[in-house]
Amino acid sequence: MIAHRILLAAALLALPGVAQAQFPNIGGLVKGVQNVKKLGDSLRKIPEPEEIKLGGDLASIILGAAPLVQDAEKQRYVNRVGRWLALHSDRPDLPWQFGVVETDDVNAFSMPGGYVLISRGMFDQMRNEAELAGVLAHEIAHVAKKDHLGALQGSLRNAALGDFTEYVGGSGGIGGAFKSALINAGKDMFARGLNHDDEYDADRMGVVIAARSGYSPYGLVGVLQTLSAAPEEKGYALMNKTHPLPVDRIERLDRAMGTKFDTVTAVVEDLPSFVALRAAPAPAAAKSTPARAPARARSRRRN
Numbered sequence: 181m182i183a184h185r186i187l188l189a190a191a192l193l194a195l196p197g198v199a200q201a202q203f204p205n206i207g208g209l210v211k212g213v214q215n216v217k218k219l220g221d222s223l224r225k226i227p228e229p230e231e232i233k234l235g236g237d238l239a240s241i242i243l244g245a246a247p248l249v250q251d252a253e254k255q256r257y258v259n260r261v262g263r264w265l266a267l268h269s270d271r272p273d274l275p276w277q278f279g280v281v282e283t284d285d286v287n288a289f290s291m292p293g294g295y296v297l298i299s300r301g302m303f304d305q306m307r308n309e310a311e312l313a314g315v316l317a318h319e320i321a322h323v324a325k326k327d328h329l330g331a332l333q334g335s336l337r338n339a340a341l342g343d344f345t346e347y348v349g350g351s352g353g354i355g356g357a358f359k360s361a362l363i364n365a366g367k368d369m370f371a372r373g374l375n376h377d378d379e380y381d382a383d384r385m386g387v388v389i390a391a392r393s394g395y396s397p398y399g400l401v402g403v404l405q406t407l408s409a410a411p412e413e414k415g416y417a418l419m420n421k422t423h424p425l426p427v428d429r430i431e432r433l434d435r436a437m438g439t440k441f442d443t444v445t446a447v448v449e450d451l452p453s454f455v456a457l458r459a460a461p462a463p464a465a466a467k468s469t470p471a472r473a474p475a476r477a478r479s480r481r482r483n
């Protein structure tokens with residue numbers, strides 16, 4: 181892992197060089213051209229089609245390392261839950277796509293433009309559908325808030341706007357200075373995670389999205405309880421490195437939620453279809469803990 185991080189750091193340091201390669205420094209001649217327009221703060225404001233393209237390329241980075249689980253029913257189910265939740269977000273019109281990727285690591289990722297991936301390791305930890313909804317809604321919140329664009333902005337600040345324009349307007353083929361800068365920035369973002377305030381905000385917004393969608397608002401808290409119960413678990417390492425500690429997230433959520441949801445009654449905790457999906461073949465499901473409902477959650481079906 182240390183070697184991995186050093187490589188990423190080296191890639192990051194190389195970024196200004198990537199942009200500068202367009203304008204080789206030949207003595208003092210380069211001074212005038214160094215004023216080339218940089219990305220500045222423009223990434224958060226890019227048009228939606230360009231945001232979607234960028235997210236698709238980042239998704240392909242993850243899918244290159246961890247392919248989708250070969251289980252059409254599982255993928256369909258996660259898409260159905262995810263799209264239902266996304267309809268209750270601030271950006272219902274994005275072309276939302278959800279997927280379960282094949283890795284033991286317990287994690288979930290999202291990308292600009294509406295791409296959300298959850299690891300099989302994480303999926304296997306889900307004790308009910310409200311927990312799945314809680315995790316997906318947290319990721320949907322990141323996309324709605326454009327958190328990744330903000331994070332990428334830092335790494336890409338030195339990339340030239342001309343390269344970016346070419347990247348989004350070009351043929352879409354691999355290559356180009358901006359594309360390599362973007363891939364490096366994306367790898368860096370997935371290794372480091374987003375900033376902690378963005379995570380806390382996504383927790384709160386995710387709870388609201390889940391509740392609006394008819395799910396128990398305590399699904400995410402349930403997942404965080406699972407994560408906090410075994411902090412040394414190997415599969416949690418990346419999650420713990422890229423997120424605030426689960427206990428801190430639970431404490432903040434608890435404070436924010438207070439008693440606001442105590443009167444919410446008609447909520448989904450679990451559905452027979454999800455129980456059946458989880459029970460399907462997955463041998464790993466055998467080691468899951470018995471269902472443990474969050475204290476205040478109700479157990480009702482959606483009408």
Ligand SMILES: [Zn+2]
Nearest residue numbers: 318322379382
């Ligand atoms: Zn997050």
